[in-house]
Amino acid sequence: MKPLFELLLSDVRFVEGYHTCMNCGVCTAICPAAEFYDYDPRKLLNQLQQKSDESIIELLKSETIWYCGQCMSCKTRCPRGNTPGFVIQALRKLSVNLGYFVESEKGRQQFAIKRTVGDNILKFGYCVHPQGVAPDLHPEQGPVWRWVVDNAEGIMDRLGANYNKPGAGTLRKIAQEDLDELQAIFDVTGGTAMYESIENFSREKAKLMNLDFNDDTPNEYFNVVYSENSNQHNKNN
Amino acid sequence: METKNSTRLWKSYQKEIADDHYYYARSCIRQNFFPASEKVFLKILQEELQKDIYDDPHHTTCTGIAYHSDIIPQETTATVIARHFALMTELGYENLAISCVTSFGLYTELLETWKHFPEEEAKIRELLWKATRREFSIPKNLAHSSDIIFHNREEINNKSKRRLVNAKTGQPLKVVDHIGCHYAKLFPEKGIGGAEFPYVLTGMVESWGGQVIDYPERRHCCGFGFRQYLVMANRGYSVSNSKKKFDSMAPYEPDFIVSNCPGCSMFMDKWQYTIAEMEGTTYGKGGYGIPVLTYEEMAGLVLGYDPWDLGLQMHQVSVEPLLDKMGIDYSKPNKYKTQQPNSFPKKPLKLMV
Numbered sequence: 380m381k382p383l384f385e386l387l388l389s390d391v392r393f394v395e396g397y398h399t400c401m402n403c404g405v406c407t408a409i410c411p412a413a414e415f416y417d418y419d420p421r422k423l424l425n426q427l428q429q430k431s432d433e434s435i436i437e438l439l440k441s442e443t444i445w446y447c448g449q450c451m452s453c454k455t456r457c458p459r460g461n462t463p464g465f466v467i468q469a470l471r472k473l474s475v476n477l478g479y480f481v482e483s484e485k486g487r488q489q490f491a492i493k494r495t496v497g498d499n500i501l502k503f504g505y506c507v508h509p510q511g512v513a514p515d516l517h518p519e520q521g522p523v524w525r526w527v528v529d530n531a532e533g534i535m536d537r538l539g540a541n542y543n544k545p546g547a548g549t550l551r552k553i554a555q556e557d558l559d560e561l562q563a564i565f566d567v568t569g570g571t572a573m574y575e576s577i578e579n580f581s582r583e584k585a586k587l588m589n590l591d592f593n594d595d596t597p598n599e600y601f602n603v604v605y606s607e608n609s610n611q612h613n614k615n616n
Numbered sequence: 617m618e619t620k621n622s623t624r625l626w627k628s629y630q631k632e633i634a635d636d637h638y639y640y641a642r643s644c645i646r647q648n649f650f651p652a653s654e655k656v657f658l659k660i661l662q663e664e665l666q667k668d669i670y671d672d673p674h675h676t677t678c679t680g681i682a683y684h685s686d687i688i689p690q691e692t693t694a695t696v697i698a699r700h701f702a703l704m705t706e707l708g709y710e711n712l713a714i715s716c717v718t719s720f721g722l723y724t725e726l727l728e729t730w731k732h733f734p735e736e737e738a739k740i741r742e743l744l745w746k747a748t749r750r751e752f753s754i755p756k757n758l759a760h761s762s763d764i765i766f767h768n769r770e771e772i773n774n775k776s777k778r779r780l781v782n783a784k785t786g787q788p789l790k791v792v793d794h795i796g797c798h799y800a801k802l803f804p805e806k807g808i809g810g811a812e813f814p815y816v817l818t819g820m821v822e823s824w825g826g827q828v829i830d831y832p833e834r835r836h837c838c839g840f841g842f843r844q845y846l847v848m849a850n851r852g853y854s855v856s857n858s859k860k861k862f863d864s865m866a867p868y869e870p871d872f873i874v875s876n877c878p879g880c881s882m883f884m885d886k887w888q889y890t891i892a893e894m895e896g897t898t899y900g901k902g903g904y905g906i907p908v909l910t911y912e913e914m915a916g917l918v919l920g921y922d923p924w925d926l927g928l929q930m931h932q933v934s935v936e937p938l939l940d941k942m943g944i945d946y947s948k949p950n951k952y953k954t955q956q957p958n959s960f961p962k963k964p965l966k967l968m969v
Contacts, residue, residue, distance in 0.1 A: 384883055390690070391690070391729060391736055392690060394733075395729070395732075410968070411836065411837045411839065411841070412844075415852075415853045415856055416853070445843065448837065448839065448840070448841025448853065449684040449842050450797040450798075450801065450837040450840075450841070451797060451798065451801050451802050454801060454802055455801045455802075455804060455811045467914075468684075468686060469692075471686035472690075473688060475686065475687075485850075488843060488847045488849065488850070489686070489687055491846075491847050492843055492846050492847065493687045495846065496681050496682050496686070496846060497687045500677055500682060504676040505644045505647070505676070506677045506679065507645055507648050507681065508644075508647075508648065509642045512648065516848065519851060519855070519886055519889070519890045520932075521886055521932040521961075521964060522932075522962040523929075523930060523932045523961045524886075525961065525962075526952070527957065528962035529959070530954050530956050530959050533954035533955040533959075534677075534837070534930070534954050535651055536955070537953070537954055538651045538652040538655065538925075538927045538930075539651075539652060539925075540647070540651040540652075540655070541686055542651075545673070546673050547671045547672065547673040548655075548671065548673075549642070549647050549651045549654050549655055550647045550648070550651060551673055553676055554673065554674070555955070557674050558676075560747065560748050563747040564695045564696055564699065564747045564748065565692055565882050566747070567743050567746050567747045568689065568691040568695045568743050568747070569688075569691055569692060570688045570690040574687070574688075574691075577687060580643070583830070584662070593715055593934075604847075605847055606848050606849050607849055607948065608849040608850075
């Protein structure tokens with residue numbers, strides 16, 4: 380296998396986001412994740428400047444790379460044109476492809492995201508769909524959302540949507556021919572392979588953790604990675 | 617000198633907005649949580665402004681939420697977006713009206729990437745052909761749908777039935793504007809006012825009689841954070857960011873919040889409920905929250921539309937305190953009226969509704 384730094388350089392986001400860092404720390408000052416988590420984008424770029432496989436593997440297995448919220452405030456402010464948010468994307472992709480993501484609590488969550496948002500895309504043609512935002516998994520949505528889900532057809536109809544019906548309009552049913560095109564795009568662009576990577580490495584990890592794993596969502600492994608919080612991620616811990 | 621520099625800086629954050637003939641790129645989150653907003657946007661363009669905008673049943677998600685949660689590669693998202701370009705090319709459209717701020721950021725990022733890395737464009741063209749046998753032209757104009765309302769704000773003002781003014785005192789309503797991060801933080805020159813001087817919503821508010829509050833955390837992220845919200849274990853990040861904003865804006869006593877991002881609008885509405893239930897804190901008067909509007913809803917109220925046709929009943933924070941201030945006559949029984957009789961949301965324990 381190529382040196383990992385070379386693999387990172389094959390990702391255009393890494394090329395765009397990683398230039399010579401002068402350690403000024405503006406990215407950290409502006410970063411919402413750095414305020415909440417034990418996270419420091421300045422240190423991340425510094426570590427990468429070592430370019431060694433050892434330090435990159437340490438990152439790919441770490442909690443660190445999963446803390447960024449992708450707001451991209453860092454892009455606006457860096458005086459050298461670095462974008463730690465882009466660098467994070469390249470690191471996360473490599474972590475998933477090489478299977479290191481299951482080594483961290485936050486990394487294992489990729490499975491829960493794949494089983495929710497990921498599956499929604501190919502099933503409904505939407506990242507988010509009323510049938511996919513279950514009130515029990517989203518108590519923060521409150522009683523109005525539960526009311527919407529329980530009465531979705533009537534409410535959507537009242538508001539002029541074309542809910543789950545063919546044709547144009549809000550929340551229309553995406554036709555099978557369009558879903559087939561999405562699937563074909565996933566197949567030729569590596570989307571399907573990345574889903575398989577998440578599924579396969581997660582299945583192996585579930586075995587090691589003695590947790591049930593199957594095609595149903597949720598399952599025991601899903602519930603653990605979706606809700607597990609060691610509370611060891613914040614600065615004060 | 618200072619004025620000249622400010623003027624020059626401001627000019628660099630102007631953008632060209634196509635005047636007509638748009639292909640509409642819908643938003644997953646807006647359709648889910650604010651279904652009437654997209655309906656109203658089309659109504660305003662087609663019926664109030666007599667514009668041509670095409671709502672394509674073949675348009676799908678851009679996959680942006682999955683992309684920024686890092687479960688799919690960049691090539692997948694780029695090719696899905698390229699398919700949208702192909703659909704509009706086949707229909708003869710050159711101008712995109714994009715409902716979602718995440719999508720707007722991604723469409724923009726893609727075109728900027730292709731300028732610097734033409735080999736990436738060639739690769740995506742090949743992948744799209746392989747998957748769908750489609751080809752595309754580069755769109756001439758990319759606008760977020762809030763840009764288009766901003767562009768037409770004076771014509772909307774001319775047709776307005778209501779003003780963003782307290783009906784009793786005659787004073788302008790105090791408004792917090794919240795710009796979605798990916799609208800201008802990624803490419804400041806692509807957003808009206810850039811990342812530092814956001815004006816796309818302020819321009820609407822000022823034209824329609826309101827007054828925007830410039831509070832300390834005005835430019836702070838709402839805290840969506842993609843994977844930070846999608847996974848239950850991470851939601852502390854998400855709610856903490858919104859709380860930081862609420863705590864910062866509360867002393868200015870805003871009458872409402874308006875956002876151009878569907879996710880931000882939803883989170884700033886729902887997190888007020890969560891914070892109230894978690895710790896008893898509420899940010900409006902009398903135990904209510906601060907109402908949160910999409911810009912389509914704000915435009916709809918100004919144009920005199922019925923609040924329940926605008927979908928304001930889907931908000932967790934009650935909008936009635938705002939409607940009362942604006943002197944809007946609304947029907948209480950119609951709020952939750954659907955085909956299902958006697959179906960109402962439960963009342964929260966702490967937040968007044």
